[in-house]
Amino acid sequence: MDTLHLVLNAVTVIFIAATMFAAGLRATVPALRGVFTDVPLLSLALIANMVVIPLLGWGIGALFSLPSTAFIALVLIASSPGGPFGAKLATVQQGDIVAGAAMQVLLASLGSLTFAPTANALLTAADIGTTVSLDVGALVRTVALLQLVPFAIGLLLRHYAEPTAQAWHPTTAAVSNVTFLIVLAGMLLGSWHDVADLFGSLALLAGFLLAVFAFAVGTLLATGPTTRRTTMGGVASVRNAGPALAAIGLAFSDQPAVLGALAAILLSGLAAALPIATLLSRHRKAPDATPVRSST
Template structure:
C-alpha cells in the first residue's frame, strides 16, 4: 500500500507539472501580460476565490447541517483556491488557457498565504474545529516548484524556441491528459471505502453544489469574452487539495473521517465541473465555431 501511495503521489506531481508546462507552451508573453495586468479581472478573481467561495462553503455546510468532519473538509476545500485541475478544465472546455494558467498559479500562491487564516476564521466563527498552524513558506515553495516553474519553462520555450514548443506541445498535452485520468482513478480507488460510506449523505451533495456554485460565481465575477469568463469559472470551481491535505495532517492528525470527507467533496466537485466544461467544449466545437 505504501508503494501505491508513493506511485500515486508521483503521478499527481507529473500531472500538475505537465499541465502547467503545457499551458506555458501554449502561452505568449503578450497574452500573459494582458491577463496579469487586467486589474478588473484580477480584482474580481480575487474576490470570487478568496471571499465568495469560502463563504459559500461555510453557508452550504451550515445549510445542509453537515457533520463536523464533513463541514471541516468542505471549509478546507472552499478556502484553498488555485487547484491545477482548473487549468485542465480550461483546456477541456477550449477556453482561455493562458488567462486560466496565469491566474491559477497566482491564486495558488496567494491562497497558500490566506488559507490558514481563512479556515481559522470560519471554523472559529462556526464554533467548529480548532486553530490551524501551517508552514506557509513550505506551501509557497511547493506552489512555485510544481506550478510556477513548469509554466515559466514552457512560456520561455514558446518565446525563444517556438518550433520546439510547437513540437513538444502535443506530447505534453497527452501526458497531462493521461495522468489526469490516472489521478482521478487513484482518488476514487484510494478512498473508495470512505466515499462509499458517504453515499446517500449530504457530503457528496455539498461538494457538488459548492463546485457548481463556484463555477457560476467565477464566470460572473470575470471580464472579457465568454472563453475567458468560463475559463475563470473552471479555475474558481476547482480547489487546491495540497493545503487542505497539509491542514488535515498538521491540525487534525490525519483523521480518517475528515480525509474521507475531503476526497468525497473533491470528487463530487469534479463531477460537477467536468460536465460543464465538456458541454462548453461541445458547443464551441459545433457548426459555425472555430
C-alpha cells in the same frame, strides 16, 4: 496501500507539472501581460476565490448540517483556491488556456498565504473548536516548484524557441491527459470506502453544489468574452487540495474520517465541473495563445 499512495502522489506531481508546462508552451508574453494588467479581471477573480467561495462553503455546510468531519473538509476545500485541475478544465472546455493557467498559478500562490487565516476564521465562526496552523513557506515553495517553474519554462520555450514549443506540446498534452485519468482513477480506488460511508450524509451533494456555485460565481465575476469568463469559472470551481491536505496532517493528525470526507468532496466537485467544461467545449474551436485585451 502505502505503495498505491506513493505511486499516486508521483503521478499527481507529473500531472501538475505536465499540465502547467503544456499551458506555458501555449502562452505568450503579450497574452500574460494582458491578463495581469487587467485590474477588473484580477480584482473580481480575487473577490470570487478568496471571499465569496469560502463563504459559500461555510454556508452550504451549515445549511446541510454536515457532520463535523465533512464540514471541516468542505471549509478547508472552499478556503483553498488555485487547484491545478483548473488549468486542465480550461483545456477541456477549449477556453482561454493562457488566462486560466495564469490565474490558477496566481491564485495558488496567494492562496498558500491566505488559506490558514481564512480557514481559521470560518472554523472559529462555526465553533468547530479547532485551529489550522500551516508552514506557509513550505506551501509557497511547493506552488513555485510544481506550478510556477514548469509554466515559466514552457513560456520561455515558446518565446525563444517557438518551433520546439510547438513540437513538444502534443506529447506534453498527452502526458497531462493520461496522468489526469490515472489520478482520477487512483482517487476513486484509494477512497471508495470513505466515499461510500458518506452516502446519506449530504457531504457529496455539498461538494457537488459548491463546485457548481463556484463555477457560476467565477463566471459571473469575470470580464471579457465568454470563453474567458467560463475559464475563470472553471478555475474557481476546482480548489487546491495541497493546503487542505497539509492542514489535515497538522491540525487533525491525518484523521481518516476527515481525509475520506476531503476525497469525497473533491471527487464530487470534479463530477460537477468536468461535465460543465465538456458541455462548454461543444461548438468551440481549439484556442491558441493570443494577446488578451483588457476590458477596461
